[in-house]
Amino acid sequence: MNAAINVICADRPGMLRDxxxxxxxxxxxxxxxxxxxxxxxxxxxxxxxxxxxxxxxDGIVEDLQSMQSVFxxxxxxxxxxxxxSRVIIIGGGAQVAQVAVGAVNEADRHNLRGxxxxxxxxxxxxxxAIADAVSAVSRLHRATILVLAxxxxxxxxxxxxxxxxxxxxxxxxxxxxxxxxxxxxxxxTDPIQAGTFAVMHVAKTAVFDIxxxxxxxx
Amino acid sequence: MNAAINVICADRPGMLRDxxxxxxxxxxxxxxxxxxxxxxxxxxxxxxxxxxxxxxxDGIVEDLQSMQSVFxxxxxxxxxxxxxSRVIIIGGGAQVAQVAVGAVNEADRHNLRGxxxxxxxxxxxxxxAIADAVSAVSRLHRATILVLAxxxxxxxxxxxxxxxxxxxxxxxxxxxxxxxxxxxxxxxTDPIQAGTFAVMHVAKTAVFDIxxxxxxxx
Numbered sequence: 001m002n003a004a005i006n007v008i009c010a011d012r013p014g015m016l017r018d019x020x021x022x023x024x025x026x027x028x029x030x031x032x033x034x035x036x037x038x039x040x041x042x043x044x045x046x047x048x049x050x051x052x053x054x055x056x057x058d059g060i061v062e063d064l065q066s067m068q069s070v071f072x073x074x075x076x077x078x079x080x081x082x083x084x085s086r087v088i089i090i091g092g093g094a095q096v097a098q099v100a101v102g103a104v105n106e107a108d109r110h111n112l113r114g115x116x117x118x119x120x121x122x123x124x125x126x127x128x129a130i131a132d133a134v135s136a137v138s139r140l141h142r143a144t145i146l147v148l149a150x151x152x153x154x155x156x157x158x159x160x161x162x163x164x165x166x167x168x169x170x171x172x173x174x175x176x177x178x179x180x181x182x183x184x185x186x187x188x189t190d191p192i193q194a195g196t197f198a199v200m201h202v203a204k205t206a207v208f209d210i211x212x213x214x215x216x217x218x
Numbered sequence: 219m220n221a222a223i224n225v226i227c228a229d230r231p232g233m234l235r236d237x238x239x240x241x242x243x244x245x246x247x248x249x250x251x252x253x254x255x256x257x258x259x260x261x262x263x264x265x266x267x268x269x270x271x272x273x274x275x276d277g278i279v280e281d282l283q284s285m286q287s288v289f290x291x292x293x294x295x296x297x298x299x300x301x302x303s304r305v306i307i308i309g310g311g312a313q314v315a316q317v318a319v320g321a322v323n324e325a326d327r328h329n330l331r332g333x334x335x336x337x338x339x340x341x342x343x344x345x346x347a348i349a350d351a352v353s354a355v356s357r358l359h360r361a362t363i364l365v366l367a368x369x370x371x372x373x374x375x376x377x378x379x380x381x382x383x384x385x386x387x388x389x390x391x392x393x394x395x396x397x398x399x400x401x402x403x404x405x406x407t408d409p410i411q412a413g414t415f416a417v418m419h420v421a422k423t424a425v426f427d428i429x430x431x432x433x434x435x436x
Contacts, residue, residue, distance in 0.1 A: 079354065
């Protein structure tokens with residue numbers, strides 16, 4: 001990653017094509033982009049486009065600044081260096097909260113030594129809602145591992161877990177009813193321990209490798 | 219939002235411009251995009267581009283499928299309906315974990331009634347690291363409110379808080395040393411209560427409005 005740039009620009013069809021075109025014309029490769037419409041504050045109604053570029057980036061900022069629909073161009077550190085890898089926790093409220101306690105405390109210990117690990121959670125109930133959220137993890141930037149925290153999960157959720165594993169994201173499940181524990185990479189009884197394991201898998205400063213305990217139960 | 223599409227495609231300069239060009243040619247307006255390089259799994263080394271489109275979307279899927287560097291096109295529900303609004307919590311590990319407990323449990327109560335509220339956390343120490351993370355909240359999709367959980371925050375962090383408030387994201391601070399509590403929208407002593415307040419501000423099913431208690435301490 002050579003450059004991380006944020007552009008505040010007009011919300012109009014073709015805007016992303018034009019901004020991406022400026023980068024491509026200079027030979028830059030966009031390795032990450034996130035763009036959304038601002039719903040509040042000073043730039044309400046405008047688009048915020050955040051771009052990380054690999055390869056040549058000379059002249060890109062100047063080219064962007066000279067565009068008519070561009071209002072502001074700022075330079076930043078990449079998200080990877082600010083928020084780092086993400087541990088995702090999905091499931092019932094009380095259990096999600098306890099997994100988060102374990103994961104946040106473990107991430108704190110690694111972040112103190114210079115790592116960057118985030119813990120992102122959503123409390124959800126119901127097969128459909130959870131299955132959709134599990135599937136969507138594969139579309140989240142920097143998502144590295146998923147913890148499913150509940151008392152009963154199966155059916156469509158189990159299918160979504162298998163697909164997530166196919167795209168390289170391991171899944172830890174609490175010890176629970178339903179078919180999810182049968183396909184999970186790791187089954188953990190205590191929610192705090194589950195959160196700790198998840199962060200240890202992500203952390204570069206930990207020696208834990210989930211593949212070496214695959215299919216086991218703790 | 220009319221369509222949410224995920225494209226697995228080549229990682230090469232100009233790819234985003236080309237995909238965005240297809241959408242613009244059909245008159246669609248991209249209201250959200252996120253693209254990143256897949257680091258593991260079946261599609262390792264390829265780019266994953268997720269796009270939400272407003273306006274006409276007829277023919278876009280077919281056009282994308284006919285592109286040479288596109289390997290897969292799938293249709294999804296928008297992130298807003300899956301993960302919803304995001305409460306962000308930044309600060310010291312033990313305190314971040316307790317704010318998360320309050321926020322996750324409160325979000326659970328609203329999500330049970332059909333809302334979608336996520337709780338995203340990162341344990342961090344140090345003025346520079348926290349200030350960078352606070353600034354970057356303005357570049358996070360669906361980030362709605364920030365809770366700062368620590369015992370001492372000021373300096374660059376306080377400046378970052380003010381800028382975040384300018385772009386319409388309110389900030390709740392724990393009762394702590396330093397200048398952050400002086401500029402925070404709300405100061406809360408108990409971390410669980412701080413998490414609860416943050417979610418109540420976001421929730422459509424709650425009657426709490428942070429602007430009505432602005433500058434107060436609980």
